[in-house]
Amino acid sequence: MKTVVPARAAWSSVIREGETLTITDLYGNQAVDFLVYDAHDTAVRYSAPDTIQAQGGIFLTTGSVLMSGEHTPLMTVTADDVGRHDTVGGACSKESNTLRYGHHTWSQHACVDNFLAEGAKYGLGKRDLVSNINWYMNVPVEQDGTLGIVDGISAPGLSLTLRADRDVLVLVSNCPQVNNPCNGFDPTPVEMTIETAVSSTGAGA
Secondary structure, three states, rough: OOEEEEOOEEEEEEEOOOOOOEEEEEOOOOEEEEEEEOOOEEEEEEEEHHHHHOOOOEEEOOOOOEOOOOOOOEEEEEOOOOOOEEEOOOOHHHHHHHHOHHHHHHHOOOHHHHHHEEEEEEOHHHHOOOOOOOEEEEEOOOOOOOOOEEOOOOOOEEEEEEEOOOOOOEEEOOOOOOOOHHOOOOOOEEEEEOOOOOOOOOOOO
């Protein structure tokens, strides 16, 4: 099942255990903010500290396991054309936009708005939002420990694939940010592809 998520829009789906989700950066340099929860108990949710500790680094790529706060696996990155994705940059909000870029940005749509609107469909609210993953976002750590948000290292058509390690609920904000280079100052669509688990009786069909 393929779905094109428009620029600046939200998306969500339940991904069953063993199914895969492929996120394709259709036009290049588009950040995709991402949260994941246990589909049957949303109190079990993605934990950036557990994920970073488990893999010994802050960047995600093939083999990275998205861990819950209970230190149990939610999803695993099984393929990655880019090689590095952000776990520490967080989601843009009206408040952070105002602080970073000035009060004139207050009315601009932000990822937190997308997460709240999409999460409300599943009974989730503000207190259910945690530090998120930013697929395709380039956030280097400088020598003094500060974070940069710079031009992405993705390109048109590059993708990554995640396998669900249990039934999970995925929330996505196709980032609407226009004040820094995370989207090349021009948000663009991305594609979500859900594929069913390979049958144990099939040979990779």
